[in-house]
Amino acid sequence: MGTSYNWAILGAGHIARKFAADLKLLPNARLYAVGSRSSDRANEFAGEFGIEKACGSYGELAADPKVDIVYIASRHTGHYRDTMLCLEQGKHVLCEKPAAMNGRQLEKMVxxxxxxKLFFMEALWTRFLPSFRKVKELVDSGAIGEMRIIEADFCLNVPHNPEHRIWNPDAGGGSLLDIGIYPLFAAMTLGSPVSVITANAKLDDNGIDTFCSMQCAHEKGERSLLYSTITTGGRNELLLHGSNGQLLLNSWWHTPTSIDLLRADCATEHLTFNIPGNGYQYEAAEVMRCLIEGKTESPQWSTGHSKRLMELLDSVRQQTGIRYPEEVEVV
Ligand SMILES: NC(=O)c1ccc[n+]([C@@H]2O[C@H](COP(=O)([O-])OP(=O)(O)OC[C@H]3O[C@@H](n4cnc5c(N)ncnc54)[C@H](OP(=O)(O)O)[C@@H]3O)[C@@H](O)[C@H]2O)c1
Structure with a gap:
């Protein structure tokens, strides 16, 4: 079977459950521990997934010598603190997106x-999905010619609820950091480097961005038109317009199971993908692949990529006035 790794999950919430289920699909991953701020929640989670060790604090989890890799599944505002804690204790880290609240925090983590000499990666799982990889391969091989326009949205209708983290400034709420990050990621990954970004947001009374639009100018001249919202559903498609055709990633494009390639001669190819589980196993497999190869970063989604993405997010926030309490921005 080769090298296997003991994984731990920090934060026993929503995404942690999906990730835990997917780790079971990887023969060389053993979900050994879970850590929660509450022993009850840790025990419940451990029972649900057959996990050996349930830790009633993040500190206990980070200090466990048997843990090799920690998946940080706490809220955005915990990513910096929780990653630093685990790195300090010598653990490799896969940290949920956004990797941090701002570029200063991310710089310290990196x-x-x-x-x-530890592995660290932002969990931008889309990058590792076979369907998205195929899109990247098609774009890079010139299947649609030169890129001209990238269009992407990410829209969710989340009923207003001050308890929900997406509506809560203390939890880093708003559309940009939660879902607007995906269209930006796509523009960065599928286009040439972004040279200028201009943005506009609609803020509610608590300063939460309920809508955010972004326009990128890229080094090779293409443009990206991107937006996100938490007040309505949307197309949730990604459309790439090239000089020689178009590529459409159908809804939900950030976890695409079908894509359409429309060539300039009107020939159409429809590609479908069968992705087992929730799709989080691919990023986890990448972490272990890199570790086996002695790498501390993934070339596919390196800390350089995360830092550039965070710079763009910081710039959007500066232009639009999206602000969070000082305590969650500190380094
Ligand atoms: N990749 C994806 O597809 C995807 C999807 C959804 C979310 N995410 C990312 O994953 C992260 C977690 O999202 P989620 O939806 O799983 O969030 P969630 O369920 O609301 O919270 C996750 C966990 O954060 C911990 N936490 C730490 N401090 C907290 C506090 N002050 N208040 C409440 N909880 C706190 C809690 O764990 P304990 O109580 O057990 O300590 C909680 O269960 C976010 O950063 C989000 O961007 C990614």
Whole structure:
């Protein structure tokens, strides 16, 4: 079977459950521990997934010598603190998106991972899905010619509820950091480097961005038109317009199961993908692949990529006035 790794999940919430289920699809991954701020929640989660060790604090989890890799599944506002804690304890880290609340926090996380020669990656799972990889391959091989326009949205209708993290500034709420990050990621990954970004947002009384639109100018001249919202559903498609055709990633494009390639001669190819589980196993497999190869970063989604994405998010926030309480922005 080769090298296997003991995984731990920090934060026993919504995404943690999906990830835990997917880890079971990987023969060399053992979900050994879960950590929660509450022993009850840790025990419940451990029971649900047959996990050996349930830790009633994040500190206990990070200090466990049997843990090799920690998946940080806490809210955005915990990513910096929780990643630093685990890196300090010598653990490799896969941290949910956004990797941090701002570029300053991310810089510190990357520096610590480097100084300790530990693996660190933002969990931008879309990058590792076979369907998205295929899209990247098609674009890079010139299947639609030169890129001209990238169009993407990510729209969710989340009923207003101050308890929900997406509506809560203390939890880093709003559309940009939660879902607007995906269209930006696509523009960065499928287009040439972004040279200018201009943005506009609609803020509610608590400063939460309920809508955010972004326009990117890219180095090779193409443009990206991107938006996100938490007040209505949407197309949730990604459309790439090239000089020689178009590529459509059908809804939900951030986890595509079908894509259409429309060539300039009107020939159409419809590709479908069968993705087992929720699709989080691919990013986890990448972490282990890199570790086996002695790498501390993935070339597919490196800390350089995360830092550039965070710079763009910071710039959008600056232009639109999306602000969070000082305590969650500190380094
Ligand atoms: N990749 C994806 O597809 C995807 C999808 C959804 C979310 N996410 C990302 O995953 C992260 C978690 O999202 P989620 O939807 O799973 O969030 P969630 O269920 O609301 O919270 C996740 C966990 O954060 C921990 N937490 C730490 N401090 C907390 C606090 N002050 N209040 C409440 N909970 C706190 C809790 O764990 P304990 O109580 O057990 O300590 C909670 O269960 C977010 O950063 C989000 O961007 C990614």
């Amino acid at each position: 520096m610590l991972a480097r100084s300790k």
